[in-house]
Amino acid sequence: MTTLKEQQVIQEEFKARMDEDELLNCMRCGFCLPSCPTYVTSGFKESHSPRGRIALMKAVVDGLIEPDEDVERSLDLCLGCRACEPVCPSGVKYGHLLEEARDIINQNKKHSLPVRAVRKVVFEGLFPHQNRMKAVTGLLGFYQRSGLQKAVRSVGFMKLFPENLATMEKVLPKVPTIKEMNNRPEFVAAKGVVKKRVAFFSGCLMDTMFLDTNNATLKLLQLAGCEIVIPKNQNCCGALHGHSGEKEGSKELAKKNIQAFEDLNVDYIITNAGGCGAFLVDYDHLLKDDSVWKDRAKAFKDKIKDITEILYEVEFHKKQTLKLPYQVVTYQDSCHLRNVMKTASAPRVLLKAIEGIEYREMKDADRCCGSAGIYNIVESEMSMQILDHKMEQAKATHANTIVTANPGCLLQMKLGIERENLSQEARAVHIVDLLLEAVNEVPTLN
Template sequence: MKQTPELATRMTEKLDYEEMLGCMRCGFCLPTCPTYIRSKDESASPRGRIAIMKGVVDGLIEPDEGVEKTLNECLGCLACEPACPAGVRYSVLLEDARAAITEHKRATGQMPVRERLVRKVVFDGLFLNKAKMETATGFLRFYQQSGVQTLTHKLRILDWFPDQLQKMETILPTVPPKTERRRRPERIPATGATTARVAFFSGCLMDTMFYETNANTIKLLQAAGCDIVIPKTQQCCGALHGHAGEQTGAITLAKQNIAAFEAEDVDYIITNAGGCGAFLVGYDHLLKHDPEWAERAERFTAKIKDFASILIEVGFLDRVPLSLPEQLITYQDSCHLRNVQKGALAPRVLLQAIEGAVYIEQKHADHCCGSAGVYNLLQPVIANDILEMKMGHVNATAAQTIVTSNPGCHMQMQLGIQEHGTDSMRAVHLADLLVEAMDNHAN
C-alpha cells in the first residue's frame, strides 16, 4: 500500500477523534490483550494501535503496509473495552480504520487482484445473500456425503493446500440436507404456558453448517415457554463484512435485517452465536449517520439478547430438569458475548445446574481462543500460538467437555483438542449440551 495523503484524509473522515483522545494510555488493557500477551510489543496492544491511528490522523505517521498489518493482527476480541476505565470504544475505532484502508485501496487501485477476487466472491457474493450461502453449503454436503471427501484424503489432494486449511477441513461439521432445513416452520409455539414472544436470529453459518445447534436452541426456547418467530427474509448479520473493512456490505445487511424483524411484535430478538449478537448490537453505531435508519437501528439493538440470558430470565431451570452422566465440564467464553453483550454469567449458571456434571472454571476463560471469525485462517501463526496457550489452561481443568457459545470458538476448540488435547475431550455448543442434558433426564 503506497503512502498517500488521501488515505490519511480518509481515516481522518472516518475515525472519531474524540474517541481516540479518550485513551489515557493507562495500560489497563495490556493484560487483557492476547496479541500483546503473546508478543509484549506495544504496537500489538489496544493503546498502541489507538496511538498509531491517532498518529496517522495527526499526520505524524505514514499510513503504510505496517499500519495495515498492525491493525489486521488485532483479533478484535474487545477484552480491552471492559478493562478500559475511560470507556473507549476500541471496536468502533478498529472497524472504522479498517474500512478506511479497504475503501482507499479499492478506490486507488492498490488492492491486489487476488484480494479483490476473494472479497468479491466472499463478501459481495456468498455472505451478502443467504440463498447463495445455502447453495455453497449444499456443495459442502455433496463433498462430505458423496465420497469425494474420502477420495480427496486417499489421494492426498489436501497436501496442496495451506496447513491451516487442511486442519480446518477435518473439523467441519456435517451439513444437514437442505430439505431438513426447509421443513422448519416460521412460527413455533411455546411448550406450556407462554413466558415471552421472541424472534430468532438464525444467522447464515449457524443455519447451514450448524443447523442442529439452531434446532436445539429453538427446542430450548420452546421448553422455556417462548413463542418463536423466525423471519424468512433475514440475512447474515454482517460481522465478517464489518471486521474486514467492508462497511458498505455490512450496512446493506443491517438494513435488511432491521426491516425483517421490525415487522414482528416481539419482546426480544434471540441469538445463539456470540459474534453475531455482538455485531447486531452495534447496528445503532453502523447506521447512526443515516436519518432514515438510525432510530430503527436503536429499537432493533435494544431487543437483542443471547439465548442463555433469556433462558435464565424466563425461568427455564424451574421448568426443565437437567442431568448428564458424570463428567467434568469447563466453559470457553465467546469474546463478543462476554465483552459486548455482557453475557458471561448465564452460561455458567446453566452449566452448574446440570445434575451429574461438575463445572470447573478454566483459568483465563475470558481470553480469546484465537478463532476471531476467520482470523485463524488469515493469521494462522498468531492464532495457533494463542490456541496452544488456551489448551494449556483447558488441560489443567482435566475436563472432558469444553462448552462454547459461538461457532468459530467451537471449531477452534475442536482444533485445539485435535492438536493439544486428549482423546477423552469433546467441544460442544451450550445449546447442544443443554438439550443433551434435557433429553438424558427425560429418559
C-alpha cells in the same frame, strides 16, 4: 502495498472520519495491555496492543506518520476480540475505532486482482445471499456424504494444505442436506403456558452448517415457554463485512435485518452466536449518522438477547430437570458475547444446574481462543499460538467437555482438541446442544 497517493487519501480520510474524541479518551494507562492476546503473544510489542494501535491511529490523524504497511499490519493483526473495552477506565470504544480505520484503509487502497476477486465473491456474491450460502454448504455436504471426503483423506490430498487447514477439514460439522436447509419453520409454538414471544435470528452459517444447533435452540426456547417467530427475509448480520473493511455492505445488511424484525411485536430477538449478537447490538452505532435508520436501529438493538440470557430469565434451569452422565465440563467464553453483549454469568449458571456433571472454571476463560471469524485462516501463525495457550488452560481442567457459545469458537476448540490429540478424551460442544442433551430431548420441532 499502498502507494504514496493512496496513503495521502487514507490520511485525509482518517482526519475526516476517525472520532478524535474517542482517540483522545485513551489515557495511555496500560490497563488494556494484559487483556490483549496479540500484545502478550507477540512478546509485549506495543504496536500490537490496543493502546499502541490507538496511538498509531491518532498519529495518522495528526499527520505525524504515514498510514503505511506497518500501520496496516498492526491493525490487521488485531483479533477484534474487544477484551480491552471492559477493563478500560475511560470506556474507550476500541472496536468502533478499529472497524472505522480498517474500512478507510480497505476502501482507499488498490488490492491485487486475486484479492479483489475473493473479496467480491465473499462480500458481494456469497454472504448477503442465503440461497447461495445454502448451495455452497450443500456442496460441502455432498463432499462429506458421497465418499469423496474419505477418498481425499485416504490418498493424503489434505497434506498439500497448511496443517491448520487440513485439521480444520476434520472438525467441520456434518452438513445437512439442501432439503433440510430449505425446510425451515417460520413459527414454533411454545410448550405449555406462553411466557415470552420472541423472534429468532437464525444467521447465515448457523442456519446452514450449524443447522442442528439452530434446531436445538428453537427446541430449548419452545420448552422454556417461548413462542417463536423466524422471519424468512432476514439475512447475514454483516459482522464479516464490518470487521473486514466493508462497512457499506454491513450497513445494507443491517437495514434489511431491521426491516425483517421491526414489525413482529416480540419481547426479544434471540441469537445463539456471540459474534452475530455483538454485531447486531452495534447496529445503532453503525447507523448513527443515518437520520432515517438510527432510531430504528436503536429499537432493534434494545431487543437483542442471547439464548442463555432468556433461558436464565425464565428460570429454565430451575423448572426443567437437567441431567447428564458424569463428565468434567468447562466453559470458554465467546469474546463478543462477554465483552460486547456483557453475557458471562448466565451460561455458567445454566451449566452448573446440570445434575451429574462436575463444572470446573478454566483459567483465562475470557481470553480469546484465536478464531475471530476468519482470523485463524488469514493470520494462522498468531491464531495457533493463541490457541496453544488456550489448550494449556483447557487441559489443566481435565475437562471431557469444553463448552462455548459461538460457532467460530466451537470450531477453534475442536481444532485445538485435534492438535493436542485429545479427540478420544474430550469434545467441544455448543452450550445449547449440551443443554438439550441434559433435558434428554431431540430437536424435533412439534
